[in-house]
Amino acid sequence: MTDSVLDLTARQIEAAFSQTPYPGDEQLVLPNYEDDVIVGALRGRHWSEVSLEVLYRHRWEWFALSPAAFRFYLPISMLAVLYHPDEMGVFTENLVFALTPQFDEHIQNYFDGNFIDYFSGRVGAMTPAERGAVCAFLEALVQVCPDAGMVYDVDLQAHTLRFWQSVCGDTAQARAS
Numbered sequence: 001m002t003d004s005v006l007d008l009t010a011r012q013i014e015a016a017f018s019q020t021p022y023p024g025d026e027q028l029v030l031p032n033y034e035d036d037v038i039v040g041a042l043r044g045r046h047w048s049e050v051s052l053e054v055l056y057r058h059r060w061e062w063f064a065l066s067p068a069a070f071r072f073y074l075p076i077s078m079l080a081v082l083y084h085p086d087e088m089g090v091f092t093e094n095l096v097f098a099l100t101p102q103f104d105e106h107i108q109n110y111f112d113g114n115f116i117d118y119f120s121g122r123v124g125a126m127t128p129a130e131r132g133a134v135c136a137f138l139e140a141l142v143q144v145c146p147d148a149g150m151v152y153d154v155d156l157q158a159h160t161l162r163f164w165q166s167v168c169g170d171t172a173q174a175r176a177s
Contacts, residue, residue: 005140005143006082006083006140006144009082009136009137009139009140010079010082010083012132012133012136013075013078013079013133013136013137014075014079015129015133016075016127016129016130016132016133017047017071017072017074017075017130017133020047020071020072020075020127020130021068021072022046022072023066023068023069023071023072024068025039025043025044027066027068027069028042028043028065028066028069029061029064029065029066029069030064030065030066030118033064035061035064037058037061038058038061038062038064038065041054041057041058042054042069042073047072047073047074047075047076048075048076050073050076052080052084052087052088055076055077055080055088055091056087056088056089056091059089059090059091059094060094062077062091062094062095062098063094063098063118067115067118067121067122067124067125068125070098070122070125071122071125071126071130074130074134075133077091077095078095078133078134078137081095081137081141082137082140082141082144085144085145092141092145096138096141096160098122099134099138099160099164100119100159100160100163101119101120101159101163102119105117106119106120107120107163110123110124110167123167128168131164131167131168132168134164135161135164135165135167135168138160138161138164139161142161
């Protein structure tokens with residue numbers, strides 16, 4: 001991947017999420033999540049202030065973020081993976097997994113507007129521009145990490161990317177918005 005494509009994707013991510021609101025200190029994790037370590041690491045921090053070390057240290061707790069918090073911190077997650085794939089290690093796999101519908105029900109819930117499961121809730125919380133940025137991120141990831149084709153038995157190109165492309169329609173149009 002050329003630096004210009006990487007930088008173009010990064011600019012799209014930053015622009016798409018520039019107005020995404022902070023979810024509030026009390027809305028950082030899913031209800032009934034009892035471990036507040038990740039809350040302490042993120043409380044009051046803008047996504048641009050979160051370090052690679054914090055992302056990696058909390059790579060397993062990332063799944064506990066509320067849909068609003070996941071959306072808010074998604075830009076730094078995607079940028080870290082694109083610019084620092086070697087340092088992010090398993091965080092990359094966790095992020096792709098979090099962006100992958102695990103069941104047909106998740107896909108149906110999203111398209112029906114029933115944001116009742118963790119996946120459809122995350123996608124449903126995003127604006128069209130944010131979803132376009134996720135699609136662009138996944139397309140760039142395929143180029144940056146060509147060996148990332150299978151993540152946790154999920155085919156990145158055939159399953160994850162295909163879902164996001166269907167959500168975004170024409171990716172060129174999604175990038176322009």
